[in-house]
Amino acid sequence: MTRPIQKLSLITTGVVLGVTLSLGQGVFADRDNDAASLPLEELRGLSDVFARIKNDYVEPVEDKQLLESAIRGMLTGLDPHSAYLDPEQFKELQVGTSGEFGGLGIEVGMEDGFVKVIAPIDDTPAQRAGIQAGDLIIRLDDTPVKGMSLGEAVKIMRGKPGSDITLTVVREGEEKPLKIVITRAIIKVKSVKSRMLEPGYGYVRISQFQAATGDSLARTVSELRREADGGIKGLVLDLRNNPGGVLNAAVSVSDAFLDKGLIVYTEGRVADSRLRFNATPGDVIEGAPLVVLVNQGSASASEIVAGALQDHRRAIIVGRETFGKGSVQTIVPLNNGAAVKLTTARYYTPNGTSIQAEGIVPDIKLDDVRISLVDSGFDPIKEANLSRHLRNGNADDSSGTDNVEQPADQESEGEEPLAKTDYQLYEALNLLKGLVIQAERMR
Structure with a gap:
């Protein structure tokens, strides 16, 4: 007889100190056990070891401790993400998805x-x-x-x-x-942050995928659109060092920039682990150019978003190859208040690519480098600095003074240039400007 199990969600991330292991929407079906398929000989060996420890170990060991250790061992031997969660760990996991927790x-x-x-x-x-x-x-x-x-x-x-x-x-x-x-x-943890890089060019940073991240993104983009008088010309979506989180949040963020098509699908041995998620009509930036920043710290849910936007050619992916976690974990609550976190599926990008242990390969590879500005001690000589230089016939220079304009992109006094503080973001902005110019010329 099949015994019902309370169902919790698919998660896409590992362990976050604090702890923030994420919950999404998924299922795990309990199935009838076929007694004939049980490895009776191996189970007999397990019981022999259990009895030997109980009788001969140098100190007494409680049955509960031995059984929990056996369960932990079974799960640890499977993969880096399957685990046994004692009641305290399970409670912290549930709290972690709210975005507030204790730790490092x-x-x-x-x-x-x-x-x-x-x-x-x-x-x-x-x-x-x-x-x-x-x-x-x-x-x-x-x-x-x-x-x-x-x-x-x-x-x-x-x-x-x-x-x-x-x-x-x-x-x-x-x-x-x-x-x-x-x-x-x-x-x-505030999962979504934003600012305007330049008039018309927005920047959104998602640090972690929480249950409310999709709604937060929609509100954030609306605020940016109000701030940009002429509308958003282009957007940089920063997923660097984003360890993942809630699967549904990754789907919502992807859907925000897609009008139609498959976002991600999962495949596993159990029927309930085979899921497909599709985009719904509506693009929060109305088709404006999009650049996504990733690096080796972008994992799991971040890779779902990057993979979906890359496969649909909705965004240019820039940065370093991502972490490569393409597996999905299901949380199964147990009667004693503990839970089992078990890898039950792999997820695939719309084109059918599994990034497990491979990662998302950026369209444009760009290392995270720092640049320093070299001060030569003098400004370069230009035509306008030469004695008796010809005046510009199209300029109003009747005053007889030499007007040499400063570069239009010069940073305000006392502010570090973007190229120095965040070179990858600087290059992403330049790429975004190029995409905007190209789109305007094709109209």
Whole structure:
């Protein structure tokens, strides 16, 4: 007889310290167990080991602890994203999707026995302390990470807001491990931020896909449109270091820029894990050019959005190859208040591409570089600086003075130029301007 199970959602992300493991809409069907298909011999071996530990282990061990450890072991052996969530972890997972939680503010996974940073979350202690995507955490205070499960490491990194923890990280390009002190905090994540880069050119940053991100995006774009008197000429959508989140939020964000067509579909062994999501009419920027920024910290739900917009040729994807998490997890609540997070499907872009372990390849590859402006100590000599230069016959220069205009794109005094503060965004804006010019000429 099939026993009904309360159903929770498909998620597309890993573990976020805080914790923010995301919930979407999905199902997990309980099926009748066929006793004849049970591996009775292997189960007998499991019971023998259980009995041996109970009788011979140097210290007494409770049955509950042994059984939970066995469950954790089964799930950990499957893939980096399947896991057993005790009641406390499950409760924090549910709270995390609201966008407010306690912790450091980093998305993490396991790699070679160490905790790997997928991405720091914007405006969190981890991001402000300098944690970067790709960092390998090898020590938590004085405790080595090697040998810990991901859950154990996460539990150590949690703590009372205001307390400090020292992370020892190995970073590509650094000769020695770095020690980074982070002060834990209650983290309130605003998933959508925006501003005008220049008149008519908008910028929207999505730091994480939460349940309300789709609605927040729609409100944000409406505000930008009101701010731009002549309307939005083009938009940069920044998904860099976005670790993912709610599947439905990724669908909503993709749908905001698409009028029709498939956004994403999932394929798994269970019928309920085979889902298709399609766009509905309406484009929030009415077909204006769109550039999407991604990098190695863009994972999961971010890759769904980038993949959908790329396949439909709705946007130009710029940056570095993305993280490559193309699997979907289902949360199955258990009777004891705990839950199982199980990988049940892979997701595919509209063209049928699985990006699992591959990532989204940008249309234009662009490394995250920093540039410095070189001051030569003098301005370059121009024709207007030469003695007895001919006057411009079309200019009103009857005063006899030499009017040399400053570049139109010169930054206001005291403000760092965009090319220096965020070179990728600077290039994305230049590309956007080119797309706008091209679109205007084709009208």
